[in-house]
Amino acid sequence: MSAVIEERRGRIALLKLNNPPVNGLGWPVREGLDAAIVRLKDDPEVDGVVVTGDGRMFCAGADIREFGTTPPEHVRRLPEILDDLEALDKPVVAAVHGVAAGGGLELALGCHHRVCGPKTKLGLPEVTLGILPGAGGTQRLPRVAGVGKALEMIVSGRLVSEKEAAKAGIVDELVEGDVEAVIDAAVKKAEALAAAGEPPRRSGERTDGLQEAKDNPGLFDEFRKSMAKRARGMNAPYACVRCVEAAATMALAEGLKFERAEFMKLVNEVEAKSMRHAFFAEREVAKVPDVPADTPTRPIQNAGVIGCGTMGGGIAMVFANAGIPVTVVEAEQAALDAGLEKIRGNYAATVSKGRLSQEEMDKRMGLITGVTDLVELAATDIVIEAVFENMDVKKELFAKLDSVCKPGAILATNTSTLDVNEIASATSRPADVIGTHFFSPANVMRLLENVRGEQTSAEIIATVMKLSKTLGKVGVLVGVCHGFVGNRMLHQYLREAMFLIEEGALPQDVDRVIYEFGLPMGPFAMCDLAGNDVGWRVRQEQIKNNGGKPTNARYSGTVADKICEMGRFGQKTGKGWFSYENGRTPMPDPEIEAIIKETSAELGIERREISDQEILERCLYPLVNEGAKILDEGIAMRASDVDVVWMHGYGFPRHRGGPMFWADTVGLKTIAEAMQRFEKEHGPWMAPSPLLVRLADEGKGFGDL
Numbered sequence: 001m002s003a004v005i006e007e008r009r010g011r012i013a014l015l016k017l018n019n020p021p022v023n024g025l026g027w028p029v030r031e032g033l034d035a036a037i038v039r040l041k042d043d044p045e046v047d048g049v050v051v052t053g054d055g056r057m058f059c060a061g062a063d064i065r066e067f068g069t070t071p072p073e074h075v076r077r078l079p080e081i082l083d084d085l086e087a088l089d090k091p092v093v094a095a096v097h098g099v100a101a102g103g104g105l106e107l108a109l110g111c112h113h114r115v116c117g118p119k120t121k122l123g124l125p126e127v128t129l130g131i132l133p134g135a136g137g138t139q140r141l142p143r144v145a146g147v148g149k150a151l152e153m154i155v156s157g158r159l160v161s162e163k164e165a166a167k168a169g170i171v172d173e174l175v176e177g178d179v180e181a182v183i184d185a186a187v188k189k190a191e192a193l194a195a196a197g198e199p200p201r202r203s204g205e206r207t208d209g210l211q212e213a214k215d216n217p218g219l220f221d222e223f224r225k226s227m228a229k230r231a232r233g234m235n236a237p238y239a240c241v242r243c244v245e246a247a248a249t250m251a252l253a254e255g256l257k258f259e260r261a262e263f264m265k266l267v268n269e270v271e272a273k274s275m276r277h278a279f280f281a282e283r284e285v286a287k288v289p290d291v292p293a294d295t296p297t298r299p300i301q302n303a304g305v306i307g308c309g310t311m312g313g314g315i316a317m318v319f320a321n322a323g324i325p326v327t328v329v330e331a332e333q334a335a336l337d338a339g340l341e342k343i344r345g346n347y348a349a350t351v352s353k354g355r356l357s358q359e360e361m362d363k364r365m366g367l368i369t370g371v372t373d374l375v376e377l378a379a380t381d382i383v384i385e386a387v388f389e390n391m392d393v394k395k396e397l398f399a400k401l402d403s404v405c406k407p408g409a410i411l412a413t414n415t416s417t418l419d420v421n422e423i424a425s426a427t428s429r430p431a432d433v434i435g436t437h438f439f440s441p442a443n444v445m446r447l448l449e450n451v452r453g454e455q456t457s458a459e460i461i462a463t464v465m466k467l468s469k470t471l472g473k474v475g476v477l478v479g480v481c482h483g484f485v486g487n488r489m490l491h492q493y494l495r496e497a498m499f500l501i502e503e504g505a506l507p508q509d510v511d512r513v514i515y516e517f518g519l520p521m522g523p524f525a526m527c528d529l530a531g532n533d534v535g536w537r538v539r540q541e542q543i544k545n546n547g548g549k550p551t552n553a554r555y556s557g558t559v560a561d562k563i564c565e566m567g568r569f570g571q572k573t574g575k576g577w578f579s580y581e582n583g584r585t586p587m588p589d590p591e592i593e594a595i596i597k598e599t600s601a602e603l604g605i606e607r608r609e610i611s612d613q614e615i616l617e618r619c620l621y622p623l624v625n626e627g628a629k630i631l632d633e634g635i636a637m638r639a640s641d642v643d644v645v646w647m648h649g650y651g652f653p654r655h656r657g658g659p660m661f662w663a664d665t666v667g668l669k670t671i672a673e674a675m676q677r678f679e680k681e682h683g684p685w686m687a688p689s690p691l692l693v694r695l696a697d698e699g700k701g702f703g704d705l
């Protein structure tokens with residue numbers, strides 16, 4: 001079947017892109033489109049053209065898998081093809097449905113008129129791939145929708161609804177009904193335009209949208225200021241602004257040339273490669289090699305959450321936000337009331353910021369029921385416990401759930417550190433037990449580490465991975481080990497940050513380096529946000545269980561324990577590693593500096609100058625090294641899964657592709673040699689993972705696994 005199907009509707013030619021699953025504009029489609037335009041240009045039997053996509057959507061843009069490859073010489077580039085489509089003297093109407101993204105929207109903008117169906121998403125998300133709309137989008141969208149709207153859409157990469165697109169003038173007509181109804185409306189429009197005999201309304205010739213830039217030339221500098229924080233460390237967003245600015249100041253042909261030049265500067269850069277990796281990693285993560293895609297799943301029509309504290313309350317909101325009724329259990333009525341009040345407060349805050357309607361809040365609160373008796377969960381499809389992080393408490397609870405819950409119910413634990421197999425052993429149905437590790441705040445963080453136990457069944461895994469998507473989460477399947485993937489790697493990163501301040505750095509130095517690298521904050525500000533007392537309790541528990549001695553040859557909690565003994569738990573006490581006099585901005589505190597220097601002296605450590613490069617390497621290389629151990633042990637299935645965990649759970653910058661992809665850009669030889677050096681200088685905990693050394697010796701990367 002050809003990549004572009006041509007049909008006739010009377011004297012209108014209907015071109016259907018045919019490249020499942022998303023009608024990507026791969027070279028066979030470009031070839032087909034190009035040939036059709038040449039054929040139809042002077043065909044006396046044809047008065048007009050309608051362009052649409054076969055299947056579930058119009059077109060998701062360029063075929064991203066083709067980036068970095070060379071198409072056959074005779075296949076022209078998309079911008080040239082769209083110029084020819086736009087230049088046709090016959091009316092060309094786009095019949096848009098499902099999705100028109102990237103080159104897909106550029107194709108629609110190359111048409112003279114756009115008709116759009118219901119529940120459609122439209123936008124130019126190229127910036128999320130580290131590039132920019134390279135087929136005229138930066139020149140035609142501002143002309144059609146206005147400079148301000150175009151800037152906002154192109155720099156955010158946001159997909160808008162058909163209604164928002166109609167309001168912005170991006171689509172001219174909204175049609176209710178199915179794809180056929182949209183095509184019929186487009187054919188009628190093409191017939192009407194042909195009959196009217198007026199010259200085609202070419203997006204590229206329109207200037208109405210450019211007026212606002214003429215009225216306010218400072219618009220682009222203002223916009224650059226407004227985007228500085230979220231565009232930190234990236235080139236593509238700034239290139240997008242330069243291109244829209246060119247649209248406002250240059251003729252179309254010149255603007256298209258300028259856009260092309262900017263596009264070519266970006267497409268093969270590390271930023272673009274990293275973000276392409278992130279795109280496919282987020283799709284690959286849902287595939288579990290030993291759980292076939294057609295594995296039956298269990299219906300999840302309701303849920304139960306045990307514990308209505310910070311995590312339990314957040315998890316209950318996640319289900320309510322997805323429209324799934326959820327019953328929350330607390331032992332005491334007072335604790336339940338406090339937990340439900342916290343949930344209500346969270347929703348009210350979102351309503352007050354205008355990000356949720358009162359009606360929607362009431363609907364979600366209506367889906368949350370509070371009870372104090374476990375028996376209320378007897379008929380529940382899935383139960384997630386979020387109680388105190390203690391093995392005995394968890395095992396006792398799971399034994400009770402085993403007797404209360406119906407056969408077929410999924411029993412899940414939100415533990416972040418404990419052994420899921422041991423928890424499962426407290427039940428008679430370990431195959432129905434799984435870990436579902438949410439990240440705080442659970443109703444905000446997109447990552448969900450799903451932890452498969454030795455006996456967790458394929459059906460449960462398939463069900464929970466599917467549920468992750470329903471809950472708007474990125475579900476990553478991991479194995480059982482201490483701290484699973486995310487926290488296990490985090491421990492390496494935090495340990496070294498603590499050692500660095502004993503050796504000569506200060507918290508603000510380490511945080512600056514990590515912030516400039518691209519994370520939303522450094523390790524010390526992150527600890528202050530999460531609460532230093534959380535780690536303190538874990539360290540005390542570990543020391544107690546280790547006969548009163550630290551578990552590591554060199555203890556990393558000396559300074560942290562001191563500030564906790566002083567009640568410096570972080571933002572929640574106004575003081576932690578930093579002071580927070582004015583709200584949430586971390587301010588260096590001389591008291592902390594004094595404690596740190598005093599501790600170095602007590603430990604007999606002579607403080608020294610520590611470079612930014614050493615800070616970066618000491619924090620990130622051990623994190624990558626631990627990722628390699630996790631892969632070697634099979635705790636994570638793919639290096640790209642580890643990247644997804646860190647991008648969606650710990651704010652690792654997407655424009656670096658996640659820690660494992662980033663490591664490949666640094667070179668595993670460099671990292672392995674550094675770890676060998678660190679091992680000599682600091683201790684055995686820095687020993688490079690055998691997998692890292694093997695790949696480095698073979699000149700390979702994690703991407704080759």
Ligand code: T1G
Pocket residue numbers: 021022024060061062063064065078099101102103104106125126129131132133134135137280283284
């Ligand atoms: N190219 C190649 N493969 C693609 C693709 C694309 N553009 N879009 C999706 N896929 C694959 C995806 O990997 C998955 O594969 C399957 O299709 C289903 O996707 C010149 C240069 C359209 C909103 O950034 O945002 O145009 O895992 O699971 O949830 O200016 O896909 O099954 O093997 O995501 O329904 C710009 C990218 C390209 C849009 C549908 N376009 N796609 O979401 O399905 S650059 C984009 C999406 C460009 C021009 C430039 C989403 C979607 P597999 P899915 P979905």
